[in-house]
Amino acid sequence: MDRLCPRKIEFVFFDAGGGHRAAATALQMAIHGQNRPWDVQLVNLQELLDKLDVLKKYAGIRIQDFYNTMLRNGWTLGSPHLMRVLQGLIRVYHRPTLRVLEAYWRETQPDMVVSFVPHFNRALCESLAQALPGRPFLTVLTDLADYPPHFWVERQLQYLVCGTPHAAQQANLMGHTCDRIFRVSGMILHPRFYEPRIEDPVAERERLGLRQDLPTGLVLFGGHGSGAMLEIGERIEQSGIDVQMLYVCGKNERLAEALRAGRSRHPRFVEGFTNRVDYYMQLADFFIGKPGPGSVSEAIAMDLPVIVECNAWTLPQERYNAKWIVENELGIVLPNFRHVEGAVSTLIEPATLARYRSNAAKLQNHSVFEIPDVIDRILATAKA
Numbered sequence: 078m079d080r081l082c083p084r085k086i087e088f089v090f091f092d093a094g095g096g097h098r099a100a101a102t103a104l105q106m107a108i109h110g111q112n113r114p115w116d117v118q119l120v121n122l123q124e125l126l127d128k129l130d131v132l133k134k135y136a137g138i139r140i141q142d143f144y145n146t147m148l149r150n151g152w153t154l155g156s157p158h159l160m161r162v163l164q165g166l167i168r169v170y171h172r173p174t175l176r177v178l179e180a181y182w183r184e185t186q187p188d189m190v191v192s193f194v195p196h197f198n199r200a201l202c203e204s205l206a207q208a209l210p211g212r213p214f215l216t217v218l219t220d221l222a223d224y225p226p227h228f229w230v231e232r233q234l235q236y237l238v239c240g241t242p243h244a245a246q247q248a249n250l251m252g253h254t255c256d257r258i259f260r261v262s263g264m265i266l267h268p269r270f271y272e273p274r275i276e277d278p279v280a281e282r283e284r285l286g287l288r289q290d291l292p293t294g295l296v297l298f299g300g301h302g303s304g305a306m307l308e309i310g311e312r313i314e315q316s317g318i319d320v321q322m323l324y325v326c327g328k329n330e331r332l333a334e335a336l337r338a339g340r341s342r343h344p345r346f347v348e349g350f351t352n353r354v355d356y357y358m359q360l361a362d363f364f365i366g367k368p369g370p371g372s373v374s375e376a377i378a379m380d381l382p383v384i385v386e387c388n389a390w391t392l393p394q395e396r397y398n399a400k401w402i403v404e405n406e407l408g409i410v411l412p413n414f415r416h417v418e419g420a421v422s423t424l425i426e427p428a429t430l431a432r433y434r435s436n437a438a439k440l441q442n443h444s445v446f447e448i449p450d451v452i453d454r455i456l457a458t459a460k461a
Contacts, residue, residue: 083114084114084116084189085115085186086118086190086191087189088104088119089197090193090194091123092121095299095371096369098119099267100193100217100264100265100371101119102119102267103265103267103445106267107268108449108452111449113453118185122194122197125181129174157393160393164196164227175207178208179204180208182208183208183209187205187209189215189452189455191216191217192215192217195220195229196227196228198216198230199227201214202214202235211459213236216229216235218230218240220394221244221398222241222397222398223244223247224397225247225251230248232251235253235257236258238259238261238444240261240262240263240264240442243397243401245258245260259448259451261447261448261451262441262444262447263377263443264370264371265445266374266375267445268445270355270375271446275359278360286344287344287346287360288343291319291320292362293323293361293362294321294323294361294365294421295365295376295381296310296323296325296366297365297366297372298327298366298367299367299369300328301327301329302326302327302328302333305414306324306332310324310339311339312417313418314340314342315418316418316422318422318425321343321344321345322341322346323348324345324347325351325357326348326350327349328349355379358375358376358379358381359379361381363381363384363408363421363425364381364382364383364408365384365385368385368386368387368391368395368398368402370395373402374442380434382409382424382434382437383407383408384408384411384420384421385398385411386411387399387411406432407436407440409423
């Protein structure tokens with residue numbers, strides 16, 4: 078007999094970077110919008126494992142908060158080595174982590190666990206198998222590619238959702254069979270990116286004090302902004318290029334004030350924190366930012382060519398993104414933003430801009446609406 082109560086699914090995320098919580102929340106919203114008969118709960122892994130957090134114990138700061146401080150301040154040189162240190166700590170605390178997670182699964186009794194986090198998928202999978210044998214475990218990669226070893230894909234019996242052919246191939250090479258690898262059309266985006274577009278973007282530009290006859294760029298570096306945005310603005314201004322800019326600074330009010338105070342030959346609009354990035358992207362012709370999987374995928378979904386940099390400071394798991402941009406002719410990858418004015422000048426050439434925007438429009442990403450079907454298939458298989 079079918080159970081009378083809805084299937085309980087736990088989405089595991091953490092806040093080391095904003096993409097993991099954002100993906101889990103967006104998928105939860107899509108599932109609710111499709112009226113699926115499931116009880117989807119969000120689980121913050123950091124809170125479950127707080128008592129095992131070595132950095133919090135000895136320095137008074139959570140590991141995820143230290144990571145976010147690194148991102149805000151650009152302290153990412155040598156990040157591959159720091160990643161290995163983190164993975165070493167995770168291995169040392171593997172058994173205590175298993176005990177915490179097993180106790181949690183026994184208490185909450187999920188029918189399925191879905192991970193949106195890297196590094197911990199071995200512990201999540203093993204603990205669920207020990208506590209509740211037969212309950213399925215799914216990892217949804219929120220990066221365009223894995224960064225092995227022990228980042229996203231582990232050698233264990235589980236399911237995987239991959240947003241690119243490259244990530245699916247990596248999973249297959251790790252021994253995962255095709256029936257356990259689900260290819261979707263991209264990264265998870267918030268459902269608002271699929272709402273009807275603004276009818277008159279030109280009128281909206283004018284409402285913000287922008288001109289209708291100038292190419293418009295959007296500069297965005299995550300929820301906390303980046304000092305690089307000041308350098309980008311100054312270089313574009315000094316270049317004499319006829320272009321106007323939108324800057325979204327997130328929670329970095331000091332950065333927003335500095336940009337508002339800066340001189341500009343052409344109009345500029347500066348926004349602080351907003352949950353309507355899709356709105357500002359619809360007013361722009363191109364995007365400048367870091368090669369993060371979320372922001373790049375959002376820009377592409379809005380048909381915006383991108384300008385990003387890739388160098389020794391780029392996070393290792395994001396370096397493939399730059400290669401993906403070049404391979405799909407979706408924008409320009411720079412060694413650093415000291416050359417940003419040349420990239421902007423090239424990109425806003427009408428023929429070049431039209432070609433890149435056409436390439437972006439060809440990538441139809443509906444993964445947030447595809448993954449519920451994947452979950453349904455996995456639950457059906459587990460029940461059978």
